[in-house]
Amino acid sequence: MSIHVPPGARLSARELEASLAATLAHWDGRAPLWVFGYGSLMWKPELDFDLRAPARVHGYHRRLCLRSIRYRGTVDCPGIVAGLDRGGCCAGVAFRIPARDLRRQFERLWSREMFMGSYEPRWLRARRLDNGELICALAFVVRHDAPNYVGRLSEAELLQILARACGDNGSSLDYLLRTVEALRANGVPDAHLERLAQRALQGLQPTATPQVAQTMR
Numbered sequence: 001m002s003i004h005v006p007p008g009a010r011l012s013a014r015e016l017e018a019s020l021a022a023t024l025a026h027w028d029g030r031a032p033l034w035v036f037g038y039g040s041l042m043w044k045p046e047l048d049f050d051l052r053a054p055a056r057v058h059g060y061h062r063r064l065c066l067r068s069i070r071y072r073g074t075v076d077c078p079g080i081v082a083g084l085d086r087g088g089c090c091a092g093v094a095f096r097i098p099a100r101d102l103r104r105q106f107e108r109l110w111s112r113e114m115f116m117g118s119y120e121p122r123w124l125r126a127r128r129l130d131n132g133e134l135i136c137a138l139a140f141v142v143r144h145d146a147p148n149y150v151g152r153l154s155e156a157e158l159l160q161i162l163a164r165a166c167g168d169n170g171s172s173l174d175y176l177l178r179t180v181e182a183l184r185a186n187g188v189p190d191a192h193l194e195r196l197a198q199r200a201l202q203g204l205q206p207t208a209t210p211q212v213a214q215t216m217r
Contacts, residue, residue: 010115020110023121023138030099034137035109036126038062038092039082040175042182046112047105049095054129054186060141061088062190064158064176066118067148071169079165079172080158082179083118083142083149091188094126094137118146129188155196162200173200 011019027033036057037045063085073079084090097105113119119140126137142149153161165172180197183190 011117015117016110016114019114019121020106023123024103024106027102032096032098033102034126034135035095035097036092036124036137036139037095038084038090038139039179041095041113042093042186043178045095047095047097047109048101050098051096053094053096053131054091054188055094055126055135055137056089056091056129056188057084057124057126057137057139058089060084060086060090060124060139062090062092062193063142064153064196065142065150066146067150068165068167068172069148070167072167072172072175073161073165074167077165078148078161079167079175080150080153080161081172081175084139085142091129091183091190093182093186094128094135113140116146116148118143118148155199158196159200159203162196163203173197173204176200 032050035041035045035047035049036055039062041047061084062082064080065083065085066081067073068079068081069075071079072081114121120143122139122141123136124139126135126139127133128135144151162171162173162176169175176193176197180190180193183193
């Protein structure tokens, strides 16, 4: 699938600040807030949280649907990462952020997740899977008008990307394997991603590294 992703495109500091202010407009400044992770936030949250719990949101599902031209791929060989797309449900990890340093934490989170404008921040109802509690959690929902959104790719297309794409933070396959492992570790394995990862590793054999193979055990 052909798609134009402007190299180095990013939101301005003013746009990031406005987006964050709008998202926190109804926060009272005292209550802790929850953040829902479904991809790299699960295994690299970079947040000072006081509680984490497996959780599920409805109305959205995890999909490998965003091209990556820096962190998991390049302009010439784009990678792929996950977005929270419309329909279905999604299990992941909810992180509770204490109020005392929340503004600074969210500024850092916005710089990480929102700089390319690929996501829309939304407050979603999530159910904790450890105790059944309903919580309101911030989630980054993919924007269909984002320049790097590719929608539904076939498994064959995904396997081609996973076999080749690599960026500053490693390969797209490494991203997938880390996501699979984080879901397993939190007791919410994703059967589709498990199958995709196994097929990707089989396609690499016998060149797959011992570290990659170990991740899938």
